[in-house]
């Protein structure tokens with residue numbers, strides 16, 4: 447059974463469907479990609495899955511439990527964490543304090559400082575630990591946002607455009623991190639516009655267009671899928 451399942455989720459804004467009966471799963475030990483043009487509904491799906499938005503119809507299951515009526519904090523305690531497309535760091539706090547604030551909400555709160563330092567070291571951020579988040583270049587800030595999710599030791603990790611603003615070297619290292627998280631058993635759900643990252647790192651890719659899943663499959667198949675190419679025409 448997949449760790450995370452969204453079943454026939456619908457959301458509309460002012461009568462227009464942002465999500466129209468979308469079903470999607472993320473499995474432990476895999477990187478699941480979610481791609482699609484701007485406005486396709488990717489971030490809205492993350493909002494539904496993470497508990498920030500109640501769907502009009504459909505369900506969200508986490509490890510088999512129906513969590514559709516649970517709030518974001520409760521889902522986080524069940525092991526579901528996310529990052530945001532628009533950075534949500536505390537700009538006036540240092541990198542380490544951003545992680546500590548998160549770690550103190552988590553299951554390992556008594557060892558928050560150790561958890562924060564472990565993640566900083568894993569992500570090569572130890573040298574930036576005392577830098578104010580506001581002072582970071584975008585690529586590093588993205589990584590700190592991921593670090594902040596990782597101190598909670600998520601079972602399911604939702605990443606909304608984590609590589610936006612990273613340079614090629616940062617993205618290369620980031621791909622390695624995603625693979626190692628999956629190898630440790632994390633279910634990673636990745637929304638990303640960097641196609642080479644998606645195609646290298648994902649085990650399976652779902653394509654969302656105008657609120658519907660229009661294609662799903664391994665990266666090699668998705669890359670050549672006519673429906674996918676059509677969804678992106680005029681985009682890039």
Ligand code: ADP
Nearest residue numbers: 459463464482483484485486487488489490491
């Ligand atoms: P994506 O992340 O794939 O770019 P979004 O989920 O942000 O897409 O948006 C999907 C659709 O829903 C878009 O048409 C967007 O304009 C609309 N939308 C998203 N959030 C809101 C909101 N809070 N109010 C009204 N419309 C919204």
Ligand code: MG
Nearest residue numbers: 488489490531
């Ligand atoms: Mg988005």
